[in-house]
Amino acid sequence: EAGVAQSPRYKIIEKRQSVAFWCNPISGHATLYWYQQILGQGPKLLIQFQNNGVVDDSQLPKDRFSAERLKGVDSTLKIQPAKLEDSAVYLCASSLVISQVSYNEQFFGPGTRLTVL
Template structure:
């Protein structure tokens, strides 16, 4: 089974520029997560989708970050304009488990996109 695909793997941009990340989850996975992992910290949830709806975006800095999953499959995460503190690895994960479902199925993670803002 194919895993979670993310692109690009690496990105270097100047502050105030914009950037977009792409994620293709495992086929059939209704739930998709975006996480931000700053060096030395555990991943922090940015947004959780169920199909094309948002379940949780309480920690998404909405003044500069946006995300969409229009057809309930692929997702893009955008930052505009970027700040130095946005330098991090952005992880995408997908899962069969719905927000209201009790199951012990795990989430599967992509390789991540390493963003450096200079």
């Protein structure tokens, strides 16, 4: 079974530039997550989709970050414009449909390491 795919693996940009990350979840996984992991910290959830609808985007800095999952499969996360403090690893994860009675483990991709100069 193929895992969660992410691209690019590394990206270096200058502040105020734009950047986009792509994620393809495991086939059949309805729930998709984007996390930001700053060096030395644990991942922080930015946005959670179930199919193509947003479940939780309370921690997404909406003035500069946006994400979409138009067909309920792959997803893109965009930062425009980037700031120095956006330097981090951006992780995508997916899981089967979550419900009130069950919880499915999240499967993580390898991440995209973003450096903002």
